[in-house]
Amino acid sequence: MxxxxxxxxxxxxxxxxxxxxxxxxxxxxxxxxxxxxxxxxxxxxxxxxxxxxxxxxxxxxxxxxxxxxxxxxxxxxxxxxxxxxxxxxxxxxxxxxxxxxxxxxxxxxxxxxxxxxxxxxxxxxxxxxxxxxxxxxxxxxxxxxxxxxxxxxxxxxxxxYDPDIHYPVQLSVQEKINFQTDVAFVGRMEPFRADALNRVAMQGYDLKVWGTKWDKIPKNDVLNRYCEGRPIFCEEMAKVFQGAKISVGFLTQLSAEQHTARTFEIPACQGFFLGTRTEEHMDIFQPGVEADFFTTPEELLEKVAFYTQRDEIRQQITQKGYEKVIKMNAxxxxxxxxxxxxxxxxxxxxx
CATH class of the missing domain: 3.40.50.2000 (Glycogen Phosphorylase B;)
Structure with a gap:
């Protein structure tokens, strides 16, 4: 022993x-x-x-x-x-x-x-x-x-992911008001992220952005209307992923990042993971089956337009992504x- x-x-x-x-x-x-x-x-x-x-x-x-x-x-x-x-x-x-x-x-x-x-x-x-x-x-x-x-x-x-924190939650009536949205992002502001999300906001999608430094974006950006002004953690973050049709998984532009904690946290909460396209992401999840990916802001907009209008396909991918992280024991x-x-x-x- x-x-x-x-x-x-x-x-x-x-x-x-x-x-x-x-x-x-x-x-x-x-x-x-x-x-x-x-x-x-x-x-x-x-x-x-x-x-x-x-x-x-x-x-x-x-x-x-x-x-x-x-x-x-x-x-x-x-x-x-x-x-x-x-x-x-x-x-x-x-x-x-x-x-x-x-x-x-x-x-x-x-x-x-x-x-x-x-x-x-x-x-x-x-x-x-x-x-x-x-x-x-x-x-x-x-x-x-x-x-x-x-x-x-x-x-x-x-x-x-931490199964004590990142797991599917049932939203109450009030929580659905607070957290249900077309697109959500949880993380620090970086210029590429702000530009891409501002384009999403300009298209009229319902959007919620949580995290730090979002007060630094230009005051005339439409995105300002959708910034919650604070970070979010634990079960409350799980509610964000559960309430959003799409949870965006940006990677940092500070280096050649390939995946991050959100890669596993979003699917573990039974959220739909739309992440930056990298070799590691595509090795973890089969694109269009267990998650999906984008490279440019234009492709992000295309994927948002597609998945927000196709509930059945989105829900199937969400379930497959959830099953994948559970099977991987990640x-x-x-x-x-x-x-x-x-x-x-x-x-x-x-x-």
Whole structure:
């Protein structure tokens, strides 16, 4: 019988985050897990802190030091087998090395782009990343970049959905008023996304857009009427996908992204997934059978026009897409099992 692995997990702890679902994945795989949440240390910044970070590119020194000291002390007290860090923007190289000296397997997972997206990196992470024993990424284009940067072991792992959060929901009468629409999008504003969705809005479709930075689009864009002005998470997000005839799955233009968490979350909620056409998307879903895809804003408009008027075809594809993600077992629990199997092999080899 394999010994129970002890995992010291560091990352965001709010329900609906990639990190929380991954941490729960370790628990579901029988691991003993202790979590150090970054939420209490970072992200709820005061205005002075934001100004400080803009200049120094670091959080306040006392907060930054307390965070890393807490990790080091927990390494001593908890004596984990694995230090699993998600998006470790402020975990220092010294802490990673300290864990390794203690014989702990150190793993980093970044849900975003480390090299091409300035929003999701830091000098601290750039210095520490090559020290980890294993780097896990859901971005195929990042694999070689990590290796060239000096990371010795890099593992590609697809995104996933969390069945505790992403599942079909029944909408109440009020929820149908709130969430039913022709087209929905959940995500951050980027110029390509804004332009494409503005074209959809200009054609008179009912549209709902959730996420951040949508207040940055031009004030005269028709799209402004359809921006909800806030992000949306968990079961409420499932209601968005359930209520929309079409849920658009844009990929970022910041790099050559091939798929994302929405790739699995939308079908898992029994939403109709209309995503950016990529090799990975078309490998996961059969076009026109389990989902559908577009490349240009013009093609997006064509697909919206087609599917909003064909309920039966759309519903068949939606059901097939839902059945596909269930059959694939594309869950965080299954993804974490991949990581655990790699670690157990490593531990057995060392012993």
């Amino acid at each position: 394999s010994k129970q692995l002890k995992v010291l997990a560091v990352g965001a702890g709010w329900r609906g985050s990639n990190s929380k679902s991954l941490f729960n994945g370790f628990i579901k795989n029988g691991c003993d897990v202790h979590i150090i949440e970054t939420d209490g240390y970072f992200y709820n910044y005061s205005i002075p802190e934001r100004l400080y970070m803009r200049v120094r590119k670091l959080p306040l020194k006392a907060k930054f030091q307390k965070f890393n000291t807490t990790i080091a002390r927990m390494i001593d007290a908890y004596q984990p087998d694995i230090l699993f860090v998600v998006k470790g923007l402020w975990v220092t190289e010294e802490v990673v090395q300290y864990a390794k000296v203690k014989g702990i397997t150190t793993i980093h997972f970044h849900p975003d782009f480390l090299f091409d997206d300035r929003y999701h990196t830091s000098t601290i992470l750039n210095q520490a990343i090559s020290s980890y024993d294993l780097v896990v990424t859901a971005k195929t284009t990042e694999v070689e970049k990590y290796k060239q940067y000096g990371c010795s072991r890099v593992h590609f792992m697809k995104y996933a 869950t965080y629990e299954a993804r974490v099992k991949e990581i655990i199997e790699m670690v157990r092999k490593e531990i057995s080899y060392v012993m």
